[in-house]
Amino acid sequence: MGLSLRSWIANEGGKHCILITWLSVSAWIFWRTFILYCSGAEYHYLHKMLGLGLCISRASATVLNLNCSLVLLPMCRSILTVLRGTRQVSSKKARRLLDKSKTFHVTCGVAICVFSVVHVGAHLVNVVSFSVRYSDEFPALNVAHYRGQSVPGITGVLLVLVLFLMFTASSHSVRVGNYEIFWYTHNLFILFYVVLLMHVVGGALKYQTNVDAHPPGCIPANQTRAHSDTWPNQEVDGELVAESREMSLVCKEDAHFQPHFPQTWLWVLGPLCLYCGERLYRYIRCNASVTIVSVVRHPCDVIEVRMLKNSFKARPGQVSPTLSSAVMNSSSCPTENKETFGIHVRVVGDWTACFSELLLPDLEHSEILPMTNQRRYPNDEWRRYKLQRLYFVWVCRELNSFYWFAELLCGLHRKLWEQNRPDYLNIRLYLTTAQELQNLTDEKYRPLHSRLLIGRPKLKLLFEEIGRSNQHKKVGVFCCAPKGVSRELHKLCNSFSASGTVFEYNKESFS
Secondary structure, X not given: OOOOHHXXXXXXXXXXXXXXXXXXXHHHHHHHHHHHHHHOHHHHHXXXXXXXXXXXXXXXXXXXXXXXXXXXXXXXXXXXXXXHHOOOOOOHHHHXXXXXXXXXXXXXXXXHHHHHHHHHHHHHHHHHHHHHOOOOOOHHHOHHHOOOOHHHHHHHHHHHHHHHHHXXXXXXXXXXXXXXXXXXXXXXXXXXXXXHHHHOOOOOOEEEOOOOOOOOOOEXXXXXXXXXXXXXXXXXXXXXXXXXXXXXXXXXXXXXXXXXXXXXXXXXXXXXXXXXXXXXXXXXXXXXXXXXXXEEEEOOOEEEEEEEOOOOOOOOOOOOOOOOOEEEEEEEEOOOOEEEEEEEEEOOOHHXXXXXXXXXXXXXXXXXXXXOOOOEOOOHHHHHOOOOOEXXXXXEOOHHHHHHOHHHHHHHHHHHHHOOOOOOEEEEEEEOOOOOOOOOOOHXXXXXXXXXXXXXOOHHHHHHHHHHHOOOOEEEEEEOXXXXXXXXXXXXXXXXXXXXXXXXXXXXXXX
């Protein structure tokens, strides 16, 4: 399967630009810090004692500071939601990049783990160097003379332990098998940042403060005469240059050293305060009361919960943050003159099973209606979107699964026919495991009868058909499917080049 440059740029260009920028900044600050500690005059004596270990440990620490500040920003979900809805972020590419925030969070997390290993390894080399190259001339540089030497060591071990727990619990197998382990270990980030801010207070590494009065490699005043006897005298215009050379290398005073002001505070304090404020806002907002309007049991262990919440407005494509298996759609409740929102939850685990039992505790009927639930499909909000046609492709293993949204699809179909827009919605339903021809038997589902097909969709042929109908246009592809189907759709979007159509790939993701 070939690769279309235009399609690839549309789907991957922005993401890779961000990645290249991040890599470039990380590489630049690593090299800049490395050179500073390698050739900087204020670190001459410290580098002479520790060597390459000093440069690598400090350079990796700077990259860690950068990523420990960036890793928090993609998790400010409320702020990202606000940015996504503002007029300032009107570009579709910018909004799609905001949707990739979780990917950037994972990338920063991996970088933190990698450079933590480099940082720890370099400091182990430094420990050996401190012991082997103990300095009698500059005792202030020796870590053995520092009273707080245990602080960096103890906090460093705690940081490695917490990071190890967070990293291992973030693996796919743990998240799928036991999400609670991932959730609780990831909340150790609070302890991680507290210990990190304590770790940088150690001050075991010191720099020289009086480089002007004590140039690196200068000769103490009491040793000047002995050194001057060894220098060859050169006559220039009848004068000797030995004396001037001697005076330029004479130490005016002893070298003074002091630890750096902690730089990590400057990196992480702003993003940390922003994230904590955002979490506080989400906590306050989530305590607002929600009224359950109705609960409906659908086939194949699916329940539909319709709710009402003040000052809440469901938007197209919105997903409930607390239900990773839920799909959210909006509708109206005429009796209350307020808009309700609904979620469809498939009961596949212990949490969803408990949730289902709380809402439907051994009832004979499959529907709870606290208030009249007459829904209008759809509202008129679709008019403000520049969609010309909507293709809805739904693949299910069992026929009963189509009943989840059958009423919604039929209502939408009838409304569009009434508005003389019959071609706006193209519905295709695929049943993959049918032993014989089946159909949606209820009369109210008549619009779906002719749209039910047996087998799996031929995605390439479907792309070619849509491409012919939308030549030299951009078509958005929104995928909510298993990884195999999602991967195939992604490849098709990047490789399709016929008819000048660009397919922009979007995948549903849960933070």
